[in-house]
Amino acid sequence: MLDNFAREINYLRVSVTDRCNYRCVYCMPAEGVPMHSRDEILSLEEILKVIKSSTKLGIRKIRLTGGEPLVRKGIINLVQEIARIPQIDDIALTTNGALLPAYATALKEAGLKRVNISLDTLKPDRFRQITRVGRLRDVWAGIEAAWEEGFEPVKINTVVIRGFNDDEILDFVNLTKKLPLHIRFIELMPIGVSDKFPADKFFSVRQIKAKISRYENLEVAKKLAGNGPARYYKIPGAMGSIGFISALSDHFCGQCNRLRLTSEGKLRPCLHSPQEVDLKASLRLGLSEEELAEVMRQAVLSKPEGHTMNARGWGDNNRTMSQIGG
Numbered sequence: 001m002l003d004n005f006a007r008e009i010n011y012l013r014v015s016v017t018d019r020c021n022y023r024c025v026y027c028m029p030a031e032g033v034p035m036h037s038r039d040e041i042l043s044l045e046e047i048l049k050v051i052k053s054s055t056k057l058g059i060r061k062i063r064l065t066g067g068e069p070l071v072r073k074g075i076i077n078l079v080q081e082i083a084r085i086p087q088i089d090d091i092a093l094t095t096n097g098a099l100l101p102a103y104a105t106a107l108k109e110a111g112l113k114r115v116n117i118s119l120d121t122l123k124p125d126r127f128r129q130i131t132r133v134g135r136l137r138d139v140w141a142g143i144e145a146a147w148e149e150g151f152e153p154v155k156i157n158t159v160v161i162r163g164f165n166d167d168e169i170l171d172f173v174n175l176t177k178k179l180p181l182h183i184r185f186i187e188l189m190p191i192g193v194s195d196k197f198p199a200d201k202f203f204s205v206r207q208i209k210a211k212i213s214r215y216e217n218l219e220v221a222k223k224l225a226g227n228g229p230a231r232y233y234k235i236p237g238a239m240g241s242i243g244f245i246s247a248l249s250d251h252f253c254g255q256c257n258r259l260r261l262t263s264e265g266k267l268r269p270c271l272h273s274p275q276e277v278d279l280k281a282s283l284r285l286g287l288s289e290e291e292l293a294e295v296m297r298q299a300v301l302s303k304p305e306g307h308t309m310n311a312r313g314w315g316d317n318n319r320t321m322s323q324i325g326g
């Protein structure tokens with residue numbers, strides 16, 4: 001359906017859990033975030049009912065995220081059930097990759113189409129620093145598992161933070177020459193813990209491009225499967241491509257196509273706006289799919305025109321990215 005700004009809303013991002021096996025420094029505090037109890041988060045059946053209802057509004061693409069979606073029990077079953085919904089034509093996962101070696105085959109068999117894997121550094125020590133607990137080799141094994149299962153394209157999400165990994169931009173770019181990897185450089189957003197970061201940690205897409213173009217020519221690449229916010233380029237002759245997600249410096253709110261469902265059942269029309277609609281309450285009152293769709297329709301009509309992160313930071317939000325489903 002169209003929202004009030006004539007944007008076609010067809011993409012639902014579902015946070016299946018607020019839990020995570022990592023503690024990335026820009027996403028979560030060291031001690032993690034207080035976890036919701038089992039009853040507070042939506043059951044898999046409830047998530048499925050919301051997704052089925054959303055197809056009545058025109059949702060065609062589902063992305064499972066979190067927290068870390070692969071730590072949610074029953075995730076394979078959920079993928080299988082979503083893949084059976086005829087109106088859904090794209091089902092994808094955003095993951096830190098560590099559990100992909102264990103789950104890639106089952107995910108493929110269940111009907112998952114694509115995976116986006118987060119990786120901010122190619123250095124093992126740094127990887128431990130940024131994730132606080134992770135091992136780089138586990139994520140590489142996850143990337144290899146995704147290739148082996150034939151997931152295509154395999155996209156990498158790399159948040160660039162000044163003084164932390166901006167010296168690795170060219171190393172990431174070089175990876176795309178010989179590997180079918182699609183590296184997306186993401187601007188750090190002032191969300192949750194990163195709202196408290198000093199302003200000079202921000203590294204803009206313009207600065208990333210300037211760094212790359214000192215050494216490489218970039219040509220516009222054809223659009224990859226998926227309809228997220230990245231704009232893609234490539235080095236002539238390279239196997240992979242390079243995408244840029246300029247969430248702050250050149251935001252893409254004018255083309256926004258998405259809604260979010262948090263793990264505890266709040267429908268969030270915009271990543272940045274604290275406004276949420278309590279679908280869990282509606283679900284537990286026993287609303288039908290049609291009635292739920294009507295509640296969701298009203299939420300779409302209340303979707304803001306765009307974010308105001310530059311001016312307001314994270315404002316009065318009290319959530320971390322892991323809770324919203326980044």
Ligand SMILES: Nc1nc2c(ncn2[C@@H]2O[C@H](COP(=O)(O)OP(=O)(O)OP(=O)(O)O)[C@@H](O)[C@H]2O)c(=O)[nH]1
Pocket residue numbers: 063065092094116155157186225226227228229230245247258271307326
């Ligand atoms: N500002 C803003 N940033 C977003 C939004 N959705 C995703 N992002 C950013 O884009 C990054 C990549 O998102 P992914 O989960 O990989 O999904 P995607 O890029 O939509 O996926 P594709 O379907 O593969 O294009 C996230 O980590 C966020 O940093 C959004 O609605 N608003």
Ligand SMILES: C[S@@+](CC[C@H](N)C(=O)[O-])C[C@H]1O[C@@H](n2cnc3c(N)ncnc32)[C@H](O)[C@@H]1O
Pocket residue numbers: 020026027065066067068069094095096116117118157158159186187188189190191194321322325326
């Ligand atoms: C919140 S994670 C959830 C899925 C999974 N755990 C993962 O790391 O891919 C989704 C994405 O959000 C990104 N992210 C988290 N905090 C962010 C921030 N403050 N600014 C920009 N991207 C952020 C992460 O790098 C990751 O690519």
Ligand code: SF4
Pocket residue numbers: 020021022023024027028066067068096118321322
């Ligand atoms: S970015 Fe993903 S892996 Fe890292 S702490 Fe957040 S949810 Fe976990």
Ligand code: SF4
Pocket residue numbers: 251252253254256257258269270271272273304305306307
């Ligand atoms: S910040 Fe809000 S309006 Fe902008 S792209 Fe993200 S969800 Fe859409």
